[in-house]
Amino acid sequence: MKYKFALLVLTSMFMLSCSSDDDSSPSYVTTPVELEIPQIFENLLLPPSIPSNNPLTEEGIALGRKLFYEKLLSGDGTQACASCHLAENAFVDPDRFSTGITGAVGNRNSMPIYNLAWNFEDKYFWDGRAIGIEGQALGPVENPIEMNNTWPNAVATLQATSTYPDLFSKAFGTSTITKELVTKAIAQFERTMISGNSRFDKYLLGDETALTASEINGFDIFMDESRGDCFHCHGSDANPLWTDNIFHNNGLDSSFEDIGLGMVTGDPLDNGKFKSPSLRNLAYTAPYMHDGRFATLEEVINHYSEGLVYSETIDPLMKNIAQGGALLNEADKADLKAFLLSLSEPGFTTNPDFQDPN
Amino acid sequence: MKKMKKIALLFMLSIAMVSCNDDDDNTQQNVSIQVNLTQNWDGTEITEADLGTTVFTNQNGENLKITRLRYLISKVIIYNSFGDAIEVNGYNLADLSDDNSLIFAKGTVLPPGTYNKISFVYGFNEEDNIDNEYPDLNTAEWSWPDPLGGGYHFMQMDGTYVDPNGDNQPFNFHNGTARVSDGVFEQNFITVTVDNLSFSSSSVIEIKMNLAEWFKNPNTWDLNQMSTGLMGNYDAQIMMNANGQNVFSITVE
Numbered sequence: 345m346k347y348k349f350a351l352l353v354l355t356s357m358f359m360l361s362c363s364s365d366d367d368s369s370p371s372y373v374t375t376p377v378e379l380e381i382p383q384i385f386e387n388l389l390l391p392p393s394i395p396s397n398n399p400l401t402e403e404g405i406a407l408g409r410k411l412f413y414e415k416l417l418s419g420d421g422t423q424a425c426a427s428c429h430l431a432e433n434a435f436v437d438p439d440r441f442s443t444g445i446t447g448a449v450g451n452r453n454s455m456p457i458y459n460l461a462w463n464f465e466d467k468y469f470w471d472g473r474a475i476g477i478e479g480q481a482l483g484p485v486e487n488p489i490e491m492n493n494t495w496p497n498a499v500a501t502l503q504a505t506s507t508y509p510d511l512f513s514k515a516f517g518t519s520t521i522t523k524e525l526v527t528k529a530i531a532q533f534e535r536t537m538i539s540g541n542s543r544f545d546k547y548l549l550g551d552e553t554a555l556t557a558s559e560i561n562g563f564d565i566f567m568d569e570s571r572g573d574c575f576h577c578h579g580s581d582a583n584p585l586w587t588d589n590i591f592h593n594n595g596l597d598s599s600f601e602d603i604g605l606g607m608v609t610g611d612p613l614d615n616g617k618f619k620s621p622s623l624r625n626l627a628y629t630a631p632y633m634h635d636g637r638f639a640t641l642e643e644v645i646n647h648y649s650e651g652l653v654y655s656e657t658i659d660p661l662m663k664n665i666a667q668g669g670a671l672l673n674e675a676d677k678a679d680l681k682a683f684l685l686s687l688s689e690p691g692f693t694t695n696p697d698f699q700d701p702n
Numbered sequence: 703m704k705k706m707k708k709i710a711l712l713f714m715l716s717i718a719m720v721s722c723n724d725d726d727d728n729t730q731q732n733v734s735i736q737v738n739l740t741q742n743w744d745g746t747e748i749t750e751a752d753l754g755t756t757v758f759t760n761q762n763g764e765n766l767k768i769t770r771l772r773y774l775i776s777k778v779i780i781y782n783s784f785g786d787a788i789e790v791n792g793y794n795l796a797d798l799s800d801d802n803s804l805i806f807a808k809g810t811v812l813p814p815g816t817y818n819k820i821s822f823v824y825g826f827n828e829e830d831n832i833d834n835e836y837p838d839l840n841t842a843e844w845s846w847p848d849p850l851g852g853g854y855h856f857m858q859m860d861g862t863y864v865d866p867n868g869d870n871q872p873f874n875f876h877n878g879t880a881r882v883s884d885g886v887f888e889q890n891f892i893t894v895t896v897d898n899l900s901f902s903s904s905s906v907i908e909i910k911m912n913l914a915e916w917f918k919n920p921n922t923w924d925l926n927q928m929s930t931g932l933m934g935n936y937d938a939q940i941m942m943n944a945n946g947q948n949v950f951s952i953t954v955e
Contacts, residue, residue: 387834388834388837388840389837389840389841390837390838390841462841464841564849567847567848567849568847568849568934569847569874569876569930569931569932569933569934570931570934575843575845575847576843576858577843579843580843580845580847581834581845581848582833582834582839582840582845583840583841583843583845585841588841588842588843589841613753613754613755654870657754658872659769659860660769660770660860660861660862660872660873660874661860661872661874662872663872663874663930663931664930665872666869
């Protein structure tokens with residue numbers, strides 16, 4: 345018995361010493377974090393998807409938050425992730441196209457980045473070209489029209505600072521910074537960016553005073569196949585993500601300069617398809633569509649009501665194309681807009697946990 | 703002495719096991735199964751490669767393409783010759799664009815016996831069709847609106863057909879609970895039972911859906927009359943149910 349106990353102690357010590365790399369901090373102990381899941385998500389959704397090789401820790405999240413706002417990631421030290429994902433805009437860019445460090449301008453609007461832990465499809469960007477949040481975060485640093493850096497240079501710059509090596513030690517047990525660890529930390533932070541406490545959420549949870557009659561009627565239009573028919577792609581009272589996280593051609597153009605998903609898959613049947621964005625926080629996320637072509641929600645609603653354009657790959661859920669769409673009357677349009685805005689959450693944009701720590 | 707007893711017992715058990723394996727009727731073997739969902743158009747197999755590409759002609763003569771096909775199968779029950787019923791899954795959302803969704807209950811082991819009957823529900827029966835109950839179906843945008851009776855879709859078949867002017871038009875052949883009037887609903891699921899089967903060894907159960915039947919029998923479906931906005935159309939929902947009675951078949955191999 346005594347022998348077994350001694351062996352156990354020795355084995356434990358051996359395992360502990362094995363887990364400590366030479367360059368690691370001797371105090372490498374992380375604090376696990378459980379996401380605070382909104383009640384409406386608890387009620388309706390599967391648990392969040394957290395990769396087993398990147399568990400959430402206080403140290404990792406704090407590092408990721410710092411990196412999210414870190415301009416040293418860019419080629420000339422002038423741009424961070426947060427430069428195009430602004431807190432006051434629910435972490436999108438109010439500019440139609442973001443401007444990179446060289447002055448180059450992209451051709452898509454920056455995407456919302458909340459509730460990503462429930463993106464079970466796990467494909468990112470408007471065209472789905474990145475797998476996993478960690479995979480997504482690899483892209484902008486080297487994109488010549490965004491941060492225009494190289495990963496070796498970005499990593500070397502962080503390594504040369506007086507602060508980051510220690511923070512990586514605390515988060516990952518090594519002071520040797522790699523691009524993989526940078527993106528793991530950013531992904532951890534992004535998984536904490538949860539928005540699930542809008543007035544509409546309160547309504548679904550039983551607060552019947554949370555919505556106006558106009559907003560409730562707007563929801564009925566949203567759920568009516570013969571009017572809005574928004575729910576087949578954009579969530580419902582059963583899907584509080586307000587997106588299906590997959591790709592559709594929603595009838596914007598008859599031909600495409602930007603073929604979206606088709607460029608990724610190589611399948612012409614995917615041309616013109618882009619990811620459905622969440623409808624949460626629309627009050628802050630203008631302009632709308634993958635290319636930010638619509639400045640207002642009125643323009644968006646008008647598009648689906650009377651602006652649909654036929655193309656070969658248009659989703660069959662886009663109906664009455666000859667007349668441009670559902671032809672909503674003005675009262676219904678106003679109510680639909682009112683409902684959509686009830687999905688916004690002022691507290692999300694001002695959440696102190698998501699602000700610049702630097 | 704104890705050791706000898708153990709050896710003798712082991713030996714006897716081995717003989718018993720070998721003799722079990724040699725039974726002519728295999729009645730002592732567990733029965734491992736899986737369920738495959740396949741689709742066809744009057745016998746011609748339909749796969750993901752047909753989505754958006756292959757032109758089918760329905761009974762009414764309209765040429766159509768299918769771009770999306772999802773449907774729900776639940777409550778698969780297998781009966782043995784003594785009438786015992788074994789339910790092998792809760793529900794399965796089949797998506798033609800995802801091969802993994804077309805195989806389920808893989809590795810399910812049934813007790814030894816001869817099985818001669820299988821039943822399943824297309825969609826959910828009333829007891830299981832519970833509003834917002836299933837998280838995976840919620841994120842799959844599979845819910846059926848409350849004003850139409852709530853619960854979940856049974857099928858979503860989207861595509862395009864060519865109208866008399868030669869123009870492509872969309873169709874949304876969506877099926878679920880039928881709304882009779884405000885607050886009054888009619889169950890619309892289909893229970894399929896096949897009882898002329900006989901298997902007692904590991905098998906693949908194939909549930910076949912003949913998509914042509916949705917447009918054929920007893921109602922010849924005219925897409926020019928009914929193509930979109932069908933979820934709240936009581937007549938359309940009931941016609942789908944009637945045609946759905948002839949859509950499914952089961953084989954076991």
